[in-house]
Amino acid sequence: MARAQRVPATRCGGNPRAAEETAVTPAGVIRVWGTGQLQKLVRRWELGWRRSDPGRTVDSRLTGSDVGMAGLYTGFADLALLGRECTAFESKGFEWIFRYPPAHVQITTGSLDRAGQSPALIALVHRDNPLSQLTLAQLDALFGHERLRGAPKSLRTWSDLGLTGDWADKVINLYADDVESGTGRFFRRAVLNDSSRLNWERLTEFNTPDVGRRIAQALTADRFGLAVTGGLSESVPQVKALALAPDATTEAVAATRETLVSRRYPLTRAVCAYFNRRPDAPLDAAVGGFLRYVLSHEGQQDVAGGADYLPLSLETARQQLRKLDGN
Structure with a gap:
């Protein structure tokens, strides 16, 4: 549509x-x-x-x-x-x-996690997910149709990210802020290299004041989902944040006050x-x-x-x- x-x-x-x-x-x-x-x-x-x-x-x-x-x-x-x-x-x-x-x-x-105050973007998965980190190129290949960061193919199932067993053939359902929101525009610039062509068929967008909480709730109910959002200050035991790296040659780091101030975390705002x-x-x-x-x-x-x-x-x-x- x-x-x-x-x-x-x-x-x-x-x-x-x-x-x-x-x-x-x-x-x-x-x-x-x-x-x-x-x-x-x-x-x-x-x-x-x-x-x-x-x-x-x-x-x-x-x-x-x-x-x-x-x-x-x-x-x-x-x-x-x-x-x-x-x-x-x-x-x-x-x-x-x-x-x-x-x-x-x-x-x-x-901010680290305060909604409305330019929070860093974080990648979230269900707590059962064995994945611990991603690169921006992988995020681009997950969300972006054009893959402007150079990935050879789209990442569609969890086996594409190296997961095995029950996870391998499951499609990765995607969740994010509305792409025309301030957070969505930052995501497109910082991750998708300004592309506006996303993998819409697997993406659910949210555009509400409590978008971080709504996305966390969606992941709680979706074991095979992956989200990118910001401003999630409350603890949600059923989801976990992934460490991120700019590319495969750089160490992945978690979003903390220290990594944001030093700009080591790649989705700092x-x-x-x-x-x-x-x-x-x-x-x-x-x-x-x-x-x-x-x-x-x-x-x-x-x-x-x-x-x-x-x-x-x-x-x-x-x-x-x-x-x-x-x-």
């Missing part, structure tokens, strides 16, 4: 000059749009920034990632904080107006800050000052002191600071 076409809710149109005029930042104020999950953290960042640079203010309108980029390219926001990377549509909307792409840096590591930096002009001083605080040791301690997101590693923070400086 053909999948229903989704129509973008917002189209960008208008006058580039008008957008540039709207984008002027009021003195001492930066306007921040984006995901509401960052409300408390942005407040902590603002307090820390103002201690080092008095007189600065953050005007935050954190109503959702899906409106953040629209605020940026229409000039009503100076920063768009997204719990994901911006979509191609959002980037093109910005480029259509300004004729250059939006700049961005990562500002936190996503990040929160990104997008901003308007003209190629021929310096970054706005207020925007740059705020982001430098966010990426500082103190700013990342603000992240570590909360229960939601994880901080960047020291090396990742340094990399993002170099990007901020245009290097």
